Amino acid sequence: MAVLNKIRKNSFVLILVIALALFAFILSGLFDGTASFTDKSSNIVATINGKDITREAFMQKVEVAQRQLGPNGTNTQAMNRVWEQEVRQAVLETQFQELGLSVEQDQMRDLLRTNLANSPEFQNEAGLFDENKLNEYIANLKATSTVAYQQWIDYENSIGVSALQQDYFNLVKAGMTGTVAEGKLEHILESQTVDIKYVQIPYTSISDSAISVSKSEITSYINKHKKQYEVDATRDIRYVEFKEVATVSDENAVKEDLTSLLKDQVIYNEDTKVNDTIRGFAQVANNKVFVNSYSDIKFEDRFILKSELPTSVADTIFNMNVGSVYGPYKDANYFKLTKVVAATQMPDSVKARHILIPFVGAASAQPEVVQTEVQAKKTADSLLTILKKDNSKFGEFVTTYSSDQGSLANGGSYDYFTYNTMVEEFRDFVFENNEGDIEVVKTVFGYHIIEVEGQKNKQRAIKVATIARIIEPSDATINQIFNDASNFEIAIQDGDFDAIAKEKDLAVRPVNGIKNLDENIPGLGNQRALVRWAFEEGKEVGSTKRFNLNGGYAIVQITASNAKGLMNTEQASVTALPAIRKEKKAKIIMDDISATTVEEVATSQNETVKTALAITMKNPTISGAGKEGIVVGTAFGLKEGATSKLIKGEKGVYMIEVTKKTPATELDNYQGFANQVGASKMSNVNTQLYNALKDASDIEDNRANTVQ
Secondary structure (H helix, E strand, O other): OHHHHHHHHOHHHHHHHHHHHHHHHHHHHHHHOOOOOOOHHHOEEEEEOOEEEEHHHHHHHHHHHHHHHOOOOOHHHHHHHHHHHHHHHHHHHHHHHHHOOOOOHHHHHHHHHHHHOOOHHHEOOOOOEOHHHHHHHHHHHHHHOHHHHHHHHHHHHHHHHHHHHHHHHHHHHHOOOOOHHHHHHHHHHHHOEEEEEEEEEEHHHOOHHHOOOOHHHHHHHHHHOHHHHEEOOEEEEEEEEEEOOOOHHHHHHHHHHHHHOOOOEEEEEOOOOEEEEEOOOOOOOOHHHHHHHHOOOOOOOOOEOHHHOOOOOHHHHHOOOOOOEEEEEEEOOEEEEEEEEEEEEEOOEEEEEEEEEOOOOOOOOOOOOOOOHHHHHHHHHHHHHHHHHOHHHHHHHHHHHOOOHHHHOOOOEEEEEOOOOOOHHHHHHHHHOOOOOEEEEEEOOEEEEEEEEEEEOOEEEEEEEEEEEEOOOOHHHHHHHHHHHHHHHHHOOOOOHHHHHHHOOOOOEEEEEEEOOOOEEOOOEEOHHHHHHHOOOOOOOOOEEEEEEOOEEEEEEEEEEEOOEEOOHHHHHHHHHHHHHHHHHHHHHHHOOOOOOHHHHHHHOOOOOEEEEEEOOOOOEEOOOEEOHHHHHHHHHOOOOOEOOOEEOOOEEEEEEEEEEEOOOOOOOOHHHHHHHHHHHHHHHHHHHHHHHHHOOOEEEOHHHOOO
């Protein structure tokens, strides 16, 4: 109580202490990055040229994009699609604002007229666009549905943005003309030629192993070529995978189970209180029921040719007698028992014609169909009776009665088609009967009057009943895999990842350069959760975690954490090392040469003198050497008969002598070439303008805090 009294008497001091404590807490959050005065990053996905994109608005668009992508599209794919759209819109809006471009009411009406001209709901009796109908439509949306009206506003905005982008690109293209001076230069670049003789001392003449490159030299090279080596923040990982795969024991158990189905089984019947004998697969009469009771793949009641059987057992099964059983045998990820239940002679293709009489409720029946199923059957039977007496009326009946638009123009006929082309009932009739047979057959589409017009290549076909059991790990195997993964996970906490994996004969798979927004890990597929974990604050090199996979586990360890900025020397060495070696080789070669003519250099370096004719600046390629822009540029800078100094090229050190220079022919008019330059510039607008604007924009990307 005494303490409480003191606090009450010094309440001002208490308030001051609390305030200072809260202020210190906020400051500490600012300094360590866990808090901010505005907490902007938590609700802002991006800031582009000063424009904020809120998380709520962004995720609403992502949901729409996700629906458009369908079930196979991932959240990250949808997010990336929306991101590109938002960045493009924001980048271009900056240009629209600076230029004062906007879509006014009159232009919007013109755009709507253009986009909706062919929509029947906005056309008058003459089939022309009626603006009054559009106005009524919009007014009705506004009065009856806030959601629908907002969707309309979004539609107007989308076509407005598209129009602004088109106007902007057209404005830029309007300035992309080719001047006469540019046309003349283009003509010179294409037509002026030079002939040279040259000697090349290739860089490959010096072994890479003879050139030593230090880490400091690589670092220096990186700093001189910073743009080339700028990278995003990345993580490197390694993982061991534990797959839930069936063992040999699991496979043997499946085979034994299938083998037991071949024998009769005595099972006690709880209802009758007596033992019932269940016939084995070889003796059973109702193959469909038996297969569907014991198989992971349902019975297919159809004939097959030899080509449809598994290749490894096709000869054996196809030549078996009806009633014979083969197996168990392995086919892909199944063990199977196959029984031949029927055999026949069947064509490989059939030509047939038909008349389709639909009824109310039949598949694809049109609204004008009014006959019931009974009435449709009666109509079909009546027509069949007539056709059996006078087959010449078939074409007339097709025109009058058939609803099948696909065969109407051909008199109801379908030219030769294979076994699985038609629905089951249609298929069975035309393939299992004879040429000339005609009958009424019911399918989901209605009643067909079918006539078999032709059959080709009759051959043996069989009907099989196959019991298939998928090969999958047993519960014991799954439990063992779990235990193995757990033991490995525990062992690496205090041990070396690689050493323990080697001891347990496990393959270690490294994955380098994972970015914050990645979702696919090579070998593991979509593992967004793994990527998020690798980039979590506080996750250090050496951190490990187990991730559940579809059919197993992966134990993952972070092996490197690379900050945004320049590549480290190890990463950069892939490209920097060859470039530095080339520089050093060029210096060694050039220091070793004192000769001043092409022939003398060739002799001193044991190389041959080569020639290259009609070289142009437009295509700076030297025959026998490839593309060498610096060498070709040097050639055009020399006078005829002059010899160059040593030139450091792409593939070696060169010395050249210009043997002939042929100037471009003077033209009276260069407008054609000027037009060519202008067309090239306009083409580049479509491919390069947006990317250039994007590169010049200030884009703050906070998606990593949003992607789940």
